[in-house]
Amino acid sequence: MSKKQTKFVLLLDYAGGTLIKIQLTKKEQEESLEYEDFEDFLHTLEDKYEFRLRNCEWMSVDEITEREYGF
Template sequence: METNYVILLDYSSGEIIKIRLSDKEIQKSESYEDFEMFLSTIESKYNFRLKDCYWMSVEYLKERSYI
């Protein structure tokens, strides 16, 4: 599975953060043994703190909302 999207649940602010990784970011992420280490390198770019988030990575983004 190739990671194209990262979804973060920021429990300190109550935000859902959806990130579509660029081709450059995807290549960079593959150079890390641990994907979480890669995520720590993009915290400032996307304005989140990894220690305050649960996250998942997916190849395809599908959404459902019951709001």
């Protein structure tokens, strides 16, 4: 079974109350497939995108759908 490439990563940085949306480049998508654990790959992105995984909850998705209430 082959791994599926992830297009987007959403991180909720609860230390700063920040929602971080990252659209992975093709190179990053391909590189992510080299990791057994996707979270290990995310650690390689911390400096580039200025987040600390230890302060975040995350999810990976192929499409982003958003809903907002009261804005």
